[in-house]
Amino acid sequence: MGTIWFCLVAIMITVYVLLDGFDLGAGAIHLLVAKTDAERRQVLASVGPVWDGNEVWLIAGGGTLYFAFPALYAGGFSGFYLPLMIVLWLLILRGTSIEFRNHIISRVWDPFWDFLFCVSSLLLAIFFGAALANVVRGVPLDASGYFFEPLWTDFRLGEQTGILDWYTILVSVLALLVLVMHGALWVRMKTTGPVNKRSAKLAANSWWGVLILTAAVTAITFGIQPQVKENFITWPWGFVFPLLAVAGIAGVRFELVKRDERKAFFASCAYLTGMLTSVVFGLYPLVLPARNPVYSLTVANAKAADYGLKVGAVWWTIGILLATGYFTYVYRSFGGKVVVAKDQTYH
């Protein structure tokens, strides 16, 4: 039962990253690809009706993690106290900047929210990257099942780690580049004109960074988290996950050249899915590795009692099927390129 929930939570996180990933990426490139008011409204309109639903995957995923692995939720969330709170503030700033921007047309109103939207999206991508890297690297859990990490210590991978060290920063940069690419491919698919062209160029440029850093981070990770190597040796079929990532990244390049905008975006989705599933596969059965392996939280010692997990499996399946239905309907309704009115005149 624990393993099933491990997979279900992993699926929810992956869907969250695919969906909110493109609107975070769109935010991160907002100021770069869109210069005029009409162009910026193009970018915003491409995520406007869906960003909130995308973020629900984070909330629903958090809730699912909570009831399936209470010890992980308690230990992990209180240990990552400061970065999580900062993430919450960034989510608040980002959500309000999308929703408030178009209510007033003024030279001081919308540029402010555009800036905030861009900066908060950028920082969120970085923090999410750091969070994932912390989980892979392991945290200073002790026998109590708790830990507390400051934002940084000495930037080394010792016993008392901070949220930021050289490894987690490297992964943060990769995360930012990946979401820039993912977001740029989304914006390209949804827009026309100069925004479309600038996004295509940005996606092509960031692709090289993604490629190089993916290779580097993968190599380093095998050294840092021994469980990863062990899992791939024990179950060689697990190589399908990294292969999916490789196919995805190759596909992005191929489709960028061939100029099929939809396929390029979906190739990027495949890359992200491949990367995340590789990490999850590499960590199993750990859910939160400790720097001292004795204290690691695993599927077995962090999961809730079986009765709750069984009941949960029933309603979760029903709920997610319904949600998939809504999402299909919403994305169809807002399918195609966005159209916005011309530049508005300032008063």
Place this chain on the structure above:
Amino acid sequence: MEPALDVHRLHFAFTVTFHYIFPQLTMGLALLLVYLKTKALRTNNEHYNRAARFWGRIFGINFAVGVVTGIPLEFQFGTNWAAFSRAAGGVIGQTLAMEGVFSFFLESSFLGLFLFGEKKLGRIGHWWSAFLVWLGSWLSGYFIVATNAWMQYPTGHRVDSHGQIELASFWALLLNKWVLWQYAHTMLGAMQTGCFVMAAVGAFYLLTKRHESYGRTFVKGGVLVGAVAAILQLFPTGDAQGKLIADNQPVTLAAMEGLFETQRGAPLVILGQPDVQKRRLDNPLQIPSMLSFLTYQQWTANVRGLDAFPQDQWPDMIALLYYSYHVMVGLGTIFIAVMVLAALMLWLRKLYDSRVMLWALMLCVPLPYIANTAGWMTAELGRQPWLIYGLMRTAHGVSPRVGAGNAWFTLIGFMGLYTVLGILWLFLVYREIEDGPEPDDSLHSEPAIAVAAD
């Protein structure tokens, strides 16, 4: 008491209180939007569609702030209340996860369609989007209240040998006898906020002689629904909640009522200031024997006072609990008076011309917010010193590794951020009210923002 504990309590109290300003209006307005869309469908009058669009814009601003201030609450269970989450996550995580899976997906998907897809969906489709937004927001309320109800009256669980609290019966958790009354009471409170806000905006338009046709629609809708909600708030839902507390949290009842001594024919306190140290009520204004009658339907029934319980079982903020409860009940009584009187005048066709009554409706607008907040404070302070009633004390639920320094840091951050957010929200909502709905004689009426096309 450890200082860190106090900061964590204040942290949650502040963020949840600020958050609840927004969902109480969205849940109330969602119902009124369905009312307006139904009217539009049945009368075939575009007036109601424009009215719904106007309230949809206010709903959208309010919903956005509600969403972004709601996410921190779920996270705080893990960040600030880790020991509680670790012990009880298997139970309350169920309802919290169900909220995400069943209500938030529904609500967020169809709100996007409601706000941006009116042209595409057509008349019937747009009605459905309003209906599903209402359903999503009310389901969400149910799961949250079910979570709270379990903390007030834990049921359907079992404690294992390690002290872990496990789920033992899914339906006992979901259909807890406490949740049914608490949910009805909470939703009626949200309806009153929605109704008072709608009626107040209507009164404002009538008094300033602008958008008068809309003013009449808003006052009528707000008053009709609001009068029913105000009465049901007191009876049967408020009354039933009181009896549940008397039966299951008798010490809470004593503290709420300011009853220090056990007595037959206990009085109902209307006004007075509790002095917890001297264990008495100063300057009391009371109705003799009324509390005994309301609680047990007998004028001479024995009601246990605080003296009947050991002091370590008492709620730790008795005076604040007492005031919260009295503010809630006092305001609830005023709401019945105002709404019933307004409904009567509406029936006699005198309401739209009565400046006094319109002024009263307009000035009442902050009161339901205060009453809803006071109601939740009564529930939460009344549960103390327990986090899960009878199972886990609040002092034992806090995160062991998050010190006061870090908790203050984030609390101050939230205070600053929410101050700015609150000002912006007021400013934007006021602008929408100033701009008003599209005039009734306008030739095309289209949704204000059209973003997508095929």
